[in-house]
Amino acid sequence: MPPLSLYIHIPWCVQKCPYCDFNSHGIKQGQSHADLPEQEYIMHLLQDLQQDIAAYLDLNKTPREIHSIFIGGGTPSLFSAKGIADILQGVQQQIPFAQDIEITLEANPGTVEAERFKGYVKAGVNRISIGVQSFDNQKLARLGRIHDSQEAVKAAGIAQSVGLNSFNIDIMHGLPEQSLQDALSDLQQAIALNPPHLSWYQLTIEPNTLFYSKPPALPEDEILWDIQEQGDALLRAAGYQQYEISAYSKAGQQCQHNLNYWRFGDYLGIGCGAHGKVTLADNRIVRTAKVKHPKGYMDLTRNKLFEETQVQADDLGFEYFMNRFRLLEPCPKEELEQRTGLSSDSKVIASRLAVALQKGLLTETTHHWQVSELGKRYLNELLSLFLE
The missing domain is CATH 3.20.20.70 (Aldolase class I)
Structure with missing residues (x-):
């Protein structure tokens, strides 16, 4: 976990x-x-x-x-x-x-x-x-x-x-x-x-x-x-x-x-409008959002949970890299599978990483990827590669 x-x-x-x-x-x-x-x-x-x-x-x-x-x-x-x-x-x-x-x-x-x-x-x-x-x-x-x-x-x-x-x-x-x-x-x-x-x-x-x-x-x-x-x-x-x-x-x-946020760790969110992200025992990942307004949140007749969604497999790559590539430290390749269950060898992930590397937005070693100086400047372009 x-x-x-x-x-x-x-x-x-x-x-x-x-x-x-x-x-x-x-x-x-x-x-x-x-x-x-x-x-x-x-x-x-x-x-x-x-x-x-x-x-x-x-x-x-x-x-x-x-x-x-x-x-x-x-x-x-x-x-x-x-x-x-x-x-x-x-x-x-x-x-x-x-x-x-x-x-x-x-x-x-x-x-x-x-x-x-x-x-x-x-x-x-x-x-x-x-x-x-x-x-x-x-x-x-x-x-x-x-x-x-x-x-x-x-x-x-x-x-x-x-x-x-x-x-x-x-x-x-x-x-x-x-x-x-x-x-x-x-x-x-x-x-x-x-x-x-x-x-x-x-x-x-x-x-x-x-x-x-x-x-x-x-x-x-x-x-x-x-x-x-x-x-x-x-x-x-x-x-x-x-x-x-x-x-x-x-x-x-x-x-x-x-x-912990940017490394795709887990967090509970409590209070008005708070968001959470939790990895469950069966490896599903859910995101939560609480009721936003104090009046509704403190209404004893209402559930405080406003929304619960499961992160779908097609979105996991984008969600992981959207967070991870905010950090300038090296990103261990093994962490991708540990946190998402995805492999960097999968066709979709590998093709997008290849484009990022070709454009000079990332650098790569045997064990990690890292945002380059160019990638830091054009972070939105780097992240958009995983959204397509």
């Missing part, structure tokens, strides 16, 4: 950002985070997990433990430290934790206080991901963020001081009316805070967002490429290694939860 992770979704945030297409719900006007149905929601999360374990994990015949937990949102740092502790304790009562488990909590700098961070660490969180996005206050306002640059710097300082194993800073580039100098300045300020991990990615306009209905003026492609090229050089010079298309880390500080 592949390693098993757990994703926990907390859907509330102070306000919905105009670029955000995640399943998040702004707090109603006049409410504060203290008004959230924290304990009620936690009860439903643990019930959701219990149902997933019963449906997908036969723990008596195939013992499995959780190797990583990611608490995302929304803004999970709206929940109290006690609430996070209650979640983690409730999860551990149902399924064992690996000894070196990584537990990540997403936090917004505008909802961060030193005592709250200390409480999260005491609850069991050992990694925090801080959604900074930019250090330019005008850009932050344009993005609908509730924090300013000073709060972002303060949050990073707190993260360094409270005994975490690691922390991440999220930075976006390609922002509305952003120049090359603006983007590099954001990155330099993030690097100066010395986070063990940096997620650095381009803003994309997604359907069902305010930016989609009222598109802002974004930088030209030539500027975007210069940002990517020069930003990558800055990160490498500062000792960061790119291990995934939009993720850099110091040595040994990669996000284990995300590595």
